Amino acid sequence: MLSSRTLLNKQTLTLLSRQPVALVHGDHGNGGNIAVVLSGCGWWDGTDVHEGVYTMYHLSRNGARFQMFAPNQQQMNVMDHMKKQPMSGDNRNVMLESSRFSHGQGQMQMHDLNKLDVNSFDGVIFPGGHGIVKNLSSFVKDGKDCKLHGDVERVLKDFHRSRKPIGLSSMAPVLACRVLPSIEVTMGHERDENSRWGNWPYTNMVQAVKNMGARHHVHEPFEAFVDEKNKVVSTPSFMWETEFHYHYIFDGIGNMVKHVMRLANK
Numbered sequence: 001m002l003s004s005r006t007l008l009n010k011q012t013l014t015l016l017s018r019q020p021v022a023l024v025h026g027d028h029g030n031g032g033n034i035a036v037v038l039s040g041c042g043w044w045d046g047t048d049v050h051e052g053v054y055t056m057y058h059l060s061r062n063g064a065r066f067q068m069f070a071p072n073q074q075q076m077n078v079m080d081h082m083k084k085q086p087m088s089g090d091n092r093n094v095m096l097e098s099s100r101f102s103h104g105q106g107q108m109q110m111h112d113l114n115k116l117d118v119n120s121f122d123g124v125i126f127p128g129g130h131g132i133v134k135n136l137s138s139f140v141k142d143g144k145d146c147k148l149h150g151d152v153e154r155v156l157k158d159f160h161r162s163r164k165p166i167g168l169s170s171m172a173p174v175l176a177c178r179v180l181p182s183i184e185v186t187m188g189h190e191r192d193e194n195s196r197w198g199n200w201p202y203t204n205m206v207q208a209v210k211n212m213g214a215r216h217h218v219h220e221p222f223e224a225f226v227d228e229k230n231k232v233v234s235t236p237s238f239m240w241e242t243e244f245h246y247h248y249i250f251d252g253i254g255n256m257v258k259h260v261m262r263l264a265n266k
């Protein structure tokens with residue numbers, strides 16, 4: 001019987017013995033090129049740190065390449081993440097804050113959202129966080145009638161029209177539901193029932209996407225929902241507030257990323 005190991009040359013085998021996990025699971029960037037759109041850095045005023053990091057971790061683990069994008073403009077506000085209140089006198093730029101996610105690669109990795117061209121990518125992912133409702137859209141002010149940042153609207157419509165997948169976590173579905181007709185998404189539970197290790201404080205957003213014309217499906221934080229027709233993949237993430245069960249969110253984002261990559265390679 002020919003095992004896959006016998007097909008590997010000696011040099012690869014030496015590497016494999018040193019770094020088994022990366023070589024067995026990773027695909028060295030052959031799994032497509034995915035754009036990740038960020039909106040700052042931190043749950044209360046930008047992209048949630050966990051959602052952003054887990055997204056890029058799972059892209060890497062499953063063998064995709066990725067680049068980060070964010071709008072080059074002022075943030076609505078800067079939040080004190082301990083007091084959960086705006087900090088006065090602190091102004092920050094969304095793209096510079098988002099570049100905190102790029103590991104020391106600076107301008108190699110982070111780009112102005114106005115440069116995101118659908119023809120250069122196989123899919124796009126928007127991790128959640130309040131940057132979605134404060135700066136990628138006017139949802140905090142206008143709810144279901146919100147306006148989208150011009151480049152966000154352009155990117156969503158371009159990827160949808162080109163039949164390329166769109167991945168969304170936590171509150172990011174509000175963006176897609178506002179500009180893409182009759183899509184189907186999940187933002188978790190529809191009522192704030194205390195589930196075992198957390199609760200659902202953002203159910204008003206589920207109502208909002210329904211009012212925008214989307215169909216909502218109830219799912220758990222470790223699951224992703226796929227609208228195969230529209231190639232839109234969503235996962236509840238931090239719509240579920242949990243003290244420390246972050247691994248559920250990690251797994252849900254992993255499922256979302258894998259479906260985005262599957263649809264990107266169709």
Ligand SMILES: *[C@@H]1O[C@H](CO)[C@@H](O)[C@H](O)[C@H]1NC(C)=O
Binds near residue numbers: 074134
């Ligand atoms: C983002 O924040 C800036 C600064 O407060 C604001 O001018 C802009 O309207 C916000 N973007 C959207 C789409 O609401």
